[in-house]
Amino acid sequence: MLSEKEYEDTLWKYNHIPKSITGQARRNIKQVYRKKLNEHYYASNYPPFEPSPYELIFINYRTTEETLIKLTKLINSCTLFTIDTESITVYKKPNKPALIQIQIITHELNSYILIIEVHHLPRSHVPTFYLIQQLFESLFQPENTIYVWGTIDELTKFTEFNLFSSDQIKLSRNRNLQDEFKLYWYKHHPHIKTSSTTNQKCICEACIGIQENNPWSIQAATAYELHKWLDKRHTCSTFDIGLDPKLVRLNSKELEYRQLITDYAANDCD
Structure with missing residues (x-):
């Protein structure tokens, strides 16, 4: 949470972006402040x-x-499964894929979250690499339903690691919860006209600042539907550094930082 001074400073900057900054650069700056x-x-x-x-x-x-x-x-x-991914930002280049998170939902409703660290995989000739490929082969099967906030195509950029192919990810029943949620909200929260006889607050998309053609962020959906704050401050973290404490010897500060972004990545998939 921002301090009062930080909030006022950010709001002022959001409303006073220099006119000399135009086009995509202006939109990018505005998006940073809006977030x-x-x-x-x-x-x-x-x-x-x-x-x-x-x-x-x-x-x-390991x-x-x-x-x-x-x-x-x-x-x-x-x-039943959910999938999410994390990437790291690279200056003036496309984001670099770093993590795949898979939630396995058992029939007993127990939950397992796998974090696949694609920059710390075994070499391709090692038996465990083949076993990871088998794991993904079992996941992308026609009888499986995979929930994604967005499209399954976000996995395409991970095909360079040879764990699965772009054809494989289309085999399962993939459900875009982001699209489904937008339709759900539109149906259940139509615009409410203001009236002196009611104090009901309108939460249609237009009244809460979500444009008709724009998708919902998972943070906004969590806030308005579950009335919870999903912390997204670590979106641009260094997800490729190796989060598993078994990978390298770490001091307490390094462990604490890795735990922080591990929790972030896991919560994004839960």
């Missing part, structure tokens, strides 16, 4: 989002064959 203001609003008005309990498992070159075989068997016994 800060939205974050402040949600943090000020809603309690923090608390994820449901889950077991977290990292997948990287992951054992036994663990990967167990996870593949678990995936084969389930049909």
